[in-house]
Amino acid sequence: MKNIAIVTGASSGLGREFVRQICRSKVYIFDEIWIIARRKERLKAIAKKYKEHTFRIFTYDLALKEDLEDYKELLEEENPNVKLLVNNAGLGKIGQFDAISLEETMNMVDVNMSALTYLTYVTLKYMKKSSEIIQVASSAAFLPQPQFAVYAATKSYVLSVSRALHHELKPRGIQVMAVCPGPVETEFFKVAANNQVPKSFKKFFFEPAHRVVGRAFMDVRAGKEVSIQGFSMKALQVIGKMIPHRWILSGMNGKSS
Numbered sequence: 001m002k003n004i005a006i007v008t009g010a011s012s013g014l015g016r017e018f019v020r021q022i023c024r025s026k027v028y029i030f031d032e033i034w035i036i037a038r039r040k041e042r043l044k045a046i047a048k049k050y051k052e053h054t055f056r057i058f059t060y061d062l063a064l065k066e067d068l069e070d071y072k073e074l075l076e077e078e079n080p081n082v083k084l085l086v087n088n089a090g091l092g093k094i095g096q097f098d099a100i101s102l103e104e105t106m107n108m109v110d111v112n113m114s115a116l117t118y119l120t121y122v123t124l125k126y127m128k129k130s131s132e133i134i135q136v137a138s139s140a141a142f143l144p145q146p147q148f149a150v151y152a153a154t155k156s157y158v159l160s161v162s163r164a165l166h167h168e169l170k171p172r173g174i175q176v177m178a179v180c181p182g183p184v185e186t187e188f189f190k191v192a193a194n195n196q197v198p199k200s201f202k203k204f205f206f207e208p209a210h211r212v213v214g215r216a217f218m219d220v221r222a223g224k225e226v227s228i229q230g231f232s233m234k235a236l237q238v239i240g241k242m243i244p245h246r247w248i249l250s251g252m253n254g255k256s257s
């Protein structure tokens, strides 16, 4: 039975960094690394770059039911031992709720929530004791965000379901952890704001992808429920717990992004 790692959204940003750190790791040894995203050329370039590892490339669109079903059938055929699943693929769209198209809105819901749930559900059957699931949520999960409403809500879902699964799967020796990054310099904001430069205050909080992912791997091995990189995002989490959300939302005055 092959020991494998699966990383979704591996074609750029945090996903590509997860793959890079898996390849450099002395802790993680896998027979195969399965990488998933829509952009095949990007995935091929990663496999070429780390050619000492065995990759399998799957160009799935995780918003499509048929691609999710393909993934399920693939697992049934291969019957692997999944040691690590990184549910990282995701996207956000910044803007007024009804100014974002219905298609884009439902795509966010499908990729960030439905696909993550589906992949977790069907992959779990192929995981044993000491396997790990890393779910990439966001610091946007900590409180509602006007102008980023659906994205923040999808990430609250990811955080909530992951925290619950952390406790539910602990007796089976399966470690589930949510990662809640603040702003990270990836292609995320290009997609989110249609190539607009993010607001300067967010630039100030930017963390490099390697730190977010490095922290995530440290935290998952330490058995943590949630991984948060950087003081400012930890402070945001505490503020989100201590101060009534309606006060914070009034302060944001509907202008956050």
Ligand SMILES: NC(=O)c1ccc[n+]([C@@H]2O[C@H](COP(=O)([O-])OP(=O)(O)OC[C@H]3O[C@@H](n4cnc5c(N)ncnc54)[C@H](OP(=O)(O)O)[C@@H]3O)[C@@H](O)[C@H]2O)c1
Pocket (backbone or CB within 6 Å): 008, 009, 010, 011, 012, 013, 014, 015, 036, 037, 038, 039, 040, 042, 060, 061, 062, 063, 088, 089, 090, 091, 092, 111, 136, 137, 138, 139, 180, 181, 182, 183, 184, 185, 186, 187, 188, 189, 191
């Ligand atoms: N960057 C940030 O500031 C930030 C902060 C907090 C949380 N996050 C979260 O971190 C995760 C990774 O984002 P990133 O920052 O690395 O952004 P990114 O560079 O835009 O990467 C997003 C990844 O998701 C994949 N993806 C998007 N839609 C997909 C679909 N329908 N099917 C399959 N794959 C899809 C993309 O691959 P293809 O386009 O090739 O399909 C890409 O590999 C996301 O879940 C995001 O919400 C990011």
